[in-house]
Amino acid sequence: MPVSDPGQDADDPSSGQVGDPGRPPWHGRRRQVWLAGGVVASVALIAGVVLWAGSPGGPRTADDPAPHAADGLPHTSVEVSRSSCGQGWVHPQPGTQVFDLRNTSSGAAEVDLLDPTTGAVYGEVEGLAPGTTRPMRVVLGNGAYAFKCLPDDADAVTGPTVRVAGGSAARGPAAVPVTAHDLIPPTLAYQQWIQARTVELAQRTDALKDAVDAGDLAAARRAWLPAHLVYERMGAAYGTFGDADSAINGTTAGLPGGLADPGFAGFHRVEYGLWHGGSAASLRRPADALAEAVRALRDGWPQERMDPADLGLRAHEILENTLQRELTGRTDYGSGSNLATARANLDGTRELLGRLRPLLAARFPELPRLDSWLDRTQHTLDSFDRGGTWAPLGTLPRADRQRINSDMSELVERLAPVAALCDVRRTT
Structure with missing residues (x-):
């Protein structure tokens, strides 16, 4: 790979420099939502890794914010099932955070975090196996959100709408699913x-x-x-x-x-x-x-x-x-x-x-x-x-x-x- 001039803009195609010469080409075939801009979800799909299923930090009162884990980010445990999609998100807050999605059903499911009005997707996790927990890392701005659970061989279920307020940035773009x-x-x-x-x-x-x-x-x-x-x-x-x-x-x-x-x-x-x-x-x-x-x-x-x-x-x-x-x-x-x-x-x-x-x-x-x-x-x-x-x-x-x-x-x-x-x- 070429050696880049550190004085040039890595994102400017006219500068002659690639943003990060050490990055390997993208060869993945798993679906991810690639969204750009300020208030957008960043989905981390970590295959085969099961994070803790409960909320870190022990018991909380109803007024406690989401606790921080070892990564320094607030974590919220969210239930995924046909009857309880999105349950557990009761302390909404803006900014970077992680939802730990717990599949309590007997079948695999896909989970989306979306705008309940437009259907625009801010984050998604595929193939969440029963009895497992996987993280969804997001950056949220002010606005309405809801989890949608899409179980295999069953109709989609949309959880309760949650409103985020108090953020300093305007709500950013999301991707409406392509059909x-x-x-x-x-x-x-x-x-x-x-x-x-x-x-x-x-x-x-x-x-x-x-x-x-x-x-x-x-x-x-x-x-x-x-x-x-x-x-x-x-x-x-x-x-x-x-x-x-x-x-x-x-x-x-x-x-x-x-x-x-x-x-x-x-x-x-x-x-x-x-x-x-x-x-x-x-x-x-x-x-x-x-x-x-x-x-x-x-x-x-x-x-x-x-x-x-x-x-x-x-x-x-x-x-x-x-x-x-x-x-x-x-x-x-x-x-x-x-x-x-x-x-x-x-x-x-x-x-x-x-x-x-x-x-x-x-x-x-x-x-x-x-x-x-x-x-x-x-x-x-x-x-x-x-x-x-x-x-x-x-x-x-x-x-x-x-x-x-x-x-x-x-x-x-x-x-x-x-x-x-x-x-x-x-x-x-």
């Missing part, structure tokens, strides 16, 4: 966009195939990258493509025969031949198979249906995969075009965010900062484009590699809240 119904319009719009890309992909892949068939390998090398980049911009749909993805864009990963394995097919198989002295005759069959797979994808796509629940997750995963594959050089089979592919992946992420923006605008205060990091990362990548000829990753000085990895890593972290906020949540 499957909310995600249907952007998913349908994105599917239509993919349909248009499959048509373009087929046209460009046919041009690549025609050049190979004609024995013009120089023209085939020129046609390869434009065709490949069309596919790389379609990253959010890969899961719906199924086996077609391996046929179109597979690598040697997991293939026992490596480069000689019969399962090595698609763009990268053709790439390897074009940049490693393969003859036109040896490339005709792989190029024909690639074009056939692309046409099958184009013709079959109108019958496919993307899962709306995947949309937000893919917005994060596209560039996470870019970090792991393209920026490590693992997917370079001779063309040296990893940076061009990373740039296409960035285009694909932008397209997906554009579909999700109406949902994110009211839920994600950090969206403008995310946009700034998208712009910064695009500018960094574009600096290695020489009129359509991209600098091979392996030829870059260490400082340039560090700058690219730093920008992309920070961008991936800033995309993680999109995945969390667009995760479909149960509300009833």
